[in-house]
Amino acid sequence: MDFYIDALAAVLTLGPLLAMIGATILGVFIGALPGLNPVMAIALLLPLTYSMDPLVALGMVAGIYNGSMYGGAIPSILLRIPGTPASIATTFDGFPMTEKGEASKALKVACWSSAIGGIASAIALMTVGPLLAKVTLLFGPAEYFWIAVFGMASVGVMVGSDPVKGVMSATLGLLIGTMGIDSLSGQARFTFGQTWLLGGLDLIVVLVGLYALPPVLQLAEKSDFKGLSAAALKLQAIPFKSGEIRSFIPTWIRSSGIGIAVGILPGAGGNIAAFLSYNAAKNTARDQDSFGKGNPKGVAAAETGNNADNAASMIPVLALGIPGNVVAALVLSALVIHGLQPGPQLFHQNPVLVGGFMMEMLLTSILIIFLGGALATRVFAQFQRLPGVLLVPSIMILMCVGVYVINGRPIDLWVMFAAGVAGYFLEKVNVPLAPIILGMILGPMAEQSVRRALLISRGDPSELLTRPISATLAIATLLVLIWPIAKSIRKSRAA
Amino acid sequence: MALGIATAWGASFYQGAGGTYPMVLGLLLTLLGTTVALRALRAQDSIERVLVDAPKKLWTGIAAGVLYIALVVPLGFYTASLLLMLAMPYALGFRRFTYALIVSVIFIAIVYAVFSFLLEKPLPREAVVILLSGGG
Numbered sequence: 001m002d003f004y005i006d007a008l009a010a011v012l013t014l015g016p017l018l019a020m021i022g023a024t025i026l027g028v029f030i031g032a033l034p035g036l037n038p039v040m041a042i043a044l045l046l047p048l049t050y051s052m053d054p055l056v057a058l059g060m061v062a063g064i065y066n067g068s069m070y071g072g073a074i075p076s077i078l079l080r081i082p083g084t085p086a087s088i089a090t091t092f093d094g095f096p097m098t099e100k101g102e103a104s105k106a107l108k109v110a111c112w113s114s115a116i117g118g119i120a121s122a123i124a125l126m127t128v129g130p131l132l133a134k135v136t137l138l139f140g141p142a143e144y145f146w147i148a149v150f151g152m153a154s155v156g157v158m159v160g161s162d163p164v165k166g167v168m169s170a171t172l173g174l175l176i177g178t179m180g181i182d183s184l185s186g187q188a189r190f191t192f193g194q195t196w197l198l199g200g201l202d203l204i205v206v207l208v209g210l211y212a213l214p215p216v217l218q219l220a221e222k223s224d225f226k227g228l229s230a231a232a233l234k235l236q237a238i239p240f241k242s243g244e245i246r247s248f249i250p251t252w253i254r255s256s257g258i259g260i261a262v263g264i265l266p267g268a269g270g271n272i273a274a275f276l277s278y279n280a281a282k283n284t285a286r287d288q289d290s291f292g293k294g295n296p297k298g299v300a301a302a303e304t305g306n307n308a309d310n311a312a313s314m315i316p317v318l319a320l321g322i323p324g325n326v327v328a329a330l331v332l333s334a335l336v337i338h339g340l341q342p343g344p345q346l347f348h349q350n351p352v353l354v355g356g357f358m359m360e361m362l363l364t365s366i367l368i369i370f371l372g373g374a375l376a377t378r379v380f381a382q383f384q385r386l387p388g389v390l391l392v393p394s395i396m397i398l399m400c401v402g403v404y405v406i407n408g409r410p411i412d413l414w415v416m417f418a419a420g421v422a423g424y425f426l427e428k429v430n431v432p433l434a435p436i437i438l439g440m441i442l443g444p445m446a447e448q449s450v451r452r453a454l455l456i457s458r459g460d461p462s463e464l465l466t467r468p469i470s471a472t473l474a475i476a477t478l479l480v481l482i483w484p485i486a487k488s489i490r491k492s493r494a495a
Numbered sequence: 496m497a498l499g500i501a502t503a504w505g506a507s508f509y510q511g512a513g514g515t516y517p518m519v520l521g522l523l524l525t526l527l528g529t530t531v532a533l534r535a536l537r538a539q540d541s542i543e544r545v546l547v548d549a550p551k552k553l554w555t556g557i558a559a560g561v562l563y564i565a566l567v568v569p570l571g572f573y574t575a576s577l578l579l580m581l582a583m584p585y586a587l588g589f590r591r592f593t594y595a596l597i598v599s600v601i602f603i604a605i606v607y608a609v610f611s612f613l614l615e616k617p618l619p620r621e622a623v624v625i626l627l628s629g630g631g
Contacts, residue, residue, distance in 0.1 A: 168527035185513040220556030
């Protein structure tokens with residue numbers, strides 16, 4: 001744990017500090033604009049971080065992630081438009097509070113709750129992450145193969161409404177991951193004679209297209225010409241009653257626990273954490289009927305829950321190298337961009353960096369209190385007066401500049417655009433996009449691990465199942481895949 | 496489904512384990528694609544779903560994006576970007592040209608300050624500048 005002191009010293013230097021402050025402000029702004037989301041923002045940011053110090057780059061990722069999860073609450077409370085999918089539950093009581101003239105109070109509750117959820121989550125990351133990393137030192141190629149398969153199966157099954165489409169999406173990602181030169185045999189696969197494909201498709205190029213273009217095309221479809229009126233964004237300060245803030249403490253503790261647990265699970269995200277936290281707050285309240293009619297505890301539960309998911313979702317990615325959601329996959333990409341391999345070795349080889357990132361998750365959560373208050377909210381809300389139709393070309397330009405600077409190749413722009421258009425239509429037919437990215441990231445790891453395991457066992461496939469940890473992981477994978485089938489059979493029998 | 500079959504067929508030309516893995520994935524994709532297609536056929540009697548809410552605007556957006564990418568290298572990054580900022584909202588029906596021009600100029604100036612001035616990222620050169628400076 002000594003490395004946390006060195007990490008704190010490294011983080012509290014000018015570069016990472018400015019990165020965290022700037023990115024938290026940017027994150028709140030992005031979250032506040034419906035149509036923009038943290039995944040899109042981090043995807044756009046990543047190409048620019050190639051030449052940056054890793055702690056500066058990761059500080060920006062942490063700031064945008066935590067800031068935008070709070071920022072999503074602003075339009076949820078003021079306009080009943082969730083800024084991010086994770087802030088849907090915030091609308092339930094946030095908007096009724098606005099209707100009662102308590103918007104400023106709701107925003108304060110959201111701000112403090114987001115910060116508390118984020119702080120609790122960062123503490124969980126700092127304590128559980130290194131412990132889990134120690135366990136993974138026992139892992140060999142067979143275990144890594146099953147961990148990759150388990151991660152993909154969980155995300156494929158849990159993300160989206162249709163497990164078959166989720167697994168299909170993960171398989172597509174795995175196939176994209178096979179493009180380029182096979183690192184074990186040196187054979188060029190699916191390169192179609194193109195030299196630029198020898199290194200495979202660049203993850204960030206595909207990621208920017210898949211995650212940034214579909215919302216842009218949706219904004220083009222909506223074509224909002226007016227933006228919002230100043231009157232719709234007017235706030236009035238309402239003081240808290242005596243003891244009211246203290247009454248939030250049980251909600252904050254309960255929702256933090258729920259958010260952390262959900263964050264560690266692969267496939268589940270901030271929206272699930274917020275819904276579960278909201279339901280728990282409602283079910284345990286004496287005045288259940290007041291929920292949905294402007295109860296500030298509803299806002300507190302939803303916002304604590306969705307922010308408590310943030311840092312906790314980094315636990316599997318830092319300790320195992322397995323991202324459980326898309327933001328975690330982006331963090332994994334950020335680490336890989338800087339030549340770092342997530343997993344147990346990361347804690348031994350780069351303790352200051354990994355500890356520094358954990359500290360940055362903690363500090364950016366604290367920063368929300370200072371940067372995301374009602375005053376800042378007033379400023380951010382003004383951006384919503386900008387007509388949405390002008391955001392469409394602006395984001396497209398940012399996507400192109402971000403992708404172009406990676407390799408300086410115009411072909412990447414076409415790949416990004418094609419991936420984005422494909423992503424738009426895949427989303428329309430309910431095929432989730434997250435498993436594609438996870439497949440691209442975990443595919444090469446899964447393939448290399450299984451082939452290494454088979455080389456070690458001289459081609460004996462039982463090696464993949466006979467070791468206790470790998471057998472447990474294989475059973476867990478099987479259960480994850482069988483679970484939706486069993487559920488649908490039970491449902492059809494009941495019907 | 497077709498993608499899965501094509502991949503599995505393509506992978507059959509690769510030797511050893513380097514070909515087995517993508518072939519298995521191709522077959523799996525075919526199987527999953529067939530499952531989805533069969534389910535869709537079985538559910539065909541249900542109400543027809545609208546895939547795109549505003550097709551004209553969607554294709555306008557896609558066409559503008561394609562044109563922009565095609566023009567970025569020959570025209571230069573900032574010239575093509577300014578054209579996109581002005582033409583795309585207009586094509587989508589936005590008629591407040593002065594408003595769009597002000598936002599465009601401010602936005603392009605910010606992009607220039609961040610990417611070209613602060614981060615010094617090399618972007619496609621401006622054709623106008625090359626022409627004015629007498630080529631090359």
